[in-house]
Amino acid sequence: MKGAVLKGDPESSNRSFKKKKESTKLCISPAKILFRDPIGTELPPSLQKFRxxxxxxxxxxxxxxxxxxxxxxxxxxxxxxxxxxxxxxxxxxxxxxxxxxxxxxxxxxxxxxxxxxxxxxxxxxxxxxxxxxxxxxxxxPDYNYGRQWFEISQLENEEKVARLRNEARQEFLACQGETTSEQLANMGAASNWTIETLKRQIQAKVVQKTPSGEDQYRRAFKMLRSGRDQGIRMNGLQFNLKTKFGIYASDEQMRQLFSL
Missing domain, CATH: 1.10.238.10 (EF-hand)
Structure with a gap:
């Protein structure tokens, strides 16, 4: 009929609107993800002494x-x-x-x-x-297509792995209380270290076992104290040095360390 206006189906128009809306959503760019540099550009303060x-x-x-x-x-x-x-x-x-x-x-x-x-x-x-x-x-100088240098490097690496494996085994036995006094006397040269050498070894071990960050000092403190003690006691530190770091400090060394 002339002048008549055709009315569309409201449900079909709603469906088409929803489809347009969904297609629009698909075109939206995802939020940008920022990745932190995994290496960093400078050494943390805790490692400055070990350059x-x-x-x-x-x-x-x-x-x-x-x-x-x-x-x-x-x-x-x-x-x-x-x-x-x-x-x-x-x-x-x-x-x-x-x-x-x-x-x-x-x-x-x-x-x-x-x-x-x-x-x-x-x-x-x-x-x-x-x-x-x-x-x-x-x-x-002895690179020689990698063969001679590679063999030397492999030998050194195998010796290092064997040493670390033995240290880990002795640390485990110490934690279980299964090491004898004779074994303790023969482990490492800590008993012959000066106090300064002992301090450097403890510092190096702490840095090695605690990741850098804002809470590094708190982690190191928890690692060296025993249980929930408010401070670090001599007996507790001596035990933790032995079981966690493989450093067998004598009673006399511990007394000197605490008197500093």
Whole structure:
């Protein structure tokens, strides 16, 4: 009929509106997720006293390169080189050297320390470590396609694993009260340490076993005290050093430690 207005079905219009609304929801961008840097850019204050010298950093870098490099193949040098190369084909400049040491090897140094190491490797002083400089200066002299260096590294690693396994076993036995006085006398050289050496060993063990963060000191305190004591008592500390850290301090050493 002329002039008539067609009325649509209200239910169908509602369904179409819901479909549009649902399709609109699907197009909404998800909320941004921010990831924290897992490595960090500087050492926590608790580790500042345990900084490595350049020689130890070099040794650790060589070990890490060996661990991450395949032993077989004709391009073993190139594989090792690319570990420190930020952008492939552009060589190892200072920014990539600093960033790859941090991200791939977990080695964090001050810029002054990094420059000493980088300048040692950059023989011609052009600001880039090329492949030949890398082979001569960064890789160990006995690298030899990884075989000799790898064998030495493997032997050292096996000895370290065996030592740690034995320490863990002795700590477990000590916790169970199954170690004899003869075994305790033969474990470690703690009885011959000076008080300063004993302090450094305790500090190193505490740092090793407590993650860095705002509550690091609280965690360390709980680890060294016994039960719910308000403070750290001599007998409790001596027992915890033995069972948690494998440090068998004598009664005399403990008295000297508490008299400081």
């Amino acid at each position: 490595w010298d350049v020689d130890k950093v070099e040794r650790k870098l060589q070990e890490k390169i060996q661990e991450k490099t395949l032993i077989a193949g004709n391009f073993v040098y190139q594989q090792a080189y690319r570990l420190l190369e930020g952008t492939r084909g552009e060589g190892i400049d200072f920014p990539s050297f600093r960033e790859q040491l941090r991200m791939k090897f977990g080695i964090i140094l001050d810029d002054s320390e990094l420059h000493l190491l980088f300048d040692k490797y950059d023989e011609d002083g052009n600001g880039t470590i090329d492949l030949h400089e890398f082979i001569r200066r960064v890789l160990p």
